Amino acid sequence: MDNDRLLIVEDVEVSYGNIQAVKGISFDVRKGEIVAILGANGAGKTTTLRAISGLHKIEKGSIRYKSFEITSVPAYKIVSIGISHAPEGRRIFGTLNVRENILLGAYTMQSIDDERLHWVYSLFPRLQERQNQLAGTLSGGEQQMLAIARALMSKPEMLLLDEPSLGLAPILVKTIFNVIKEINNAGVSVLLVEQNARLALQLADRAYVLEVGKIAISGSTKDLLSSTKVQEAYLGKKSNR
């Protein structure tokens, strides 16, 4: 079954100076899946994504994508091999307008694929309406849409999303999650980092729960949703025994 495993993370350890943030984690993402990484603040979720996309060097372990060993591939090359990372905190280019930001997602492409652009706009009609607006003046939710839209322009097979729901109104979170589902239906595998465990578990196929740099719980989201441990710790439910 190894060839439908798109991303394989094995025994990865990451440190900032002498603080170890990720302490030997292993997981995988199969073709066509949405996999969620859940966990509290500081659990190491962002660090894990940064390790995959080459933004932070790993100390130990290996990361493989398809048949490539990408453990030490620099971040700027990752996007060309099919992994696109929408980093934590949106990180859009505020001095450029919406359209220019989106086009920049295709920085490594020979040319801009109009079909792709139409698809991205159809996912986020709001961005099309505002294509000439300066990105820095967009609302938080619109900026989040823009970050995802930009990440799609390089035609990734694998999308890394870091807390797309951060700071958004519940209704907008639903909208964004629906779009993520739609992106996934179009064949893009998704690795989703989230604190909003309830929604993430509804959306994803499988999930891993990180606790201080280690995977504490993992499994299919169906199992996790019914696990009392997860319910108590992450869904705020008291077990009624």
Add this chain to the structure above:
Amino acid sequence: MKKRTVTYALLILSVLFPLFSNSSWITIGTTFVIYSIVSLSQDIVLGRAGMFDMGHAIYFGMGAYTTAILNSTYGVPVLLTIPFAVVIPVIFAVLLAAPIVHLKGDYLLVATLGFNIVFEQALKNNLFGITGGPNGIFGVGVPSIFGIEFSSQASIYYFSLFFLFLTLMIMNNLEASKTGRALHFINEDSLASETIGINTRFYKIFAFAISAALSGLAGVAFAVQYSTVSPEAFNFIQSVLFFTIVIVGGQSSIPGVLIGTFLMFVVPEIFREFATARYFVFGIAMILTMILRPKGIWPVKFGRIPKYIRH
């Protein structure tokens, strides 16, 4: 376009300037031209790429010392020293920048400042016995072609102006090029740039390299103009000046940087009796600008810049 007309008028004015000026004004003009090149090159690193380089006088000084040493000590004609005065600063810029470009703002600033202090000490202590110690090197000649010497002040002015035009051309190309765009994106958000596939490390080092090349050229002109080089002309105080000129004038803004240089190097000459108070005047200008116009005297209009984004 109106802006274009003004630009050409200024260029023509700069060429005709020596025809209606006396020699002391041409000297001031030459100083302005030389320091403009350094400030513009500082802007590539600081304004465009957004790296807090507080050691830019190093590359200016390396260019000047290279020409001075080769010409005055070894008798190499000034024009033949130019390639060395460009290449040596570039090599050092790459070597110095490579280990530090990943540093964030203030850390980079302190590191580059440190380099500048080391550089000044090396010059003062007569490194390899070729820098002439605290007094520097005297007796740099003037450029000559086919036995014709550029010895008049006006010809040195034109010699320097040629380098300034070259600098302006390069900066103009940079603005419309892939590199210029990449620098702008990196400046705005280095991490986001990396995730869309920009090799930020390469472009940051490249910015240092091209900027060192231009500063090296300015150094050649400096050595010719003053026919002497000494450590004080390239100490970290000078770097602080170039740094503030860019901030006060306007980052990424060619007119802004030129105005900043004008304020620092020409205005004090106009008010001759206050010339010793130049730091005082510029200090006040720095404070007022930052309070009243925090983006610089002539800020660049972002949002209009990215017209060239369409590949």
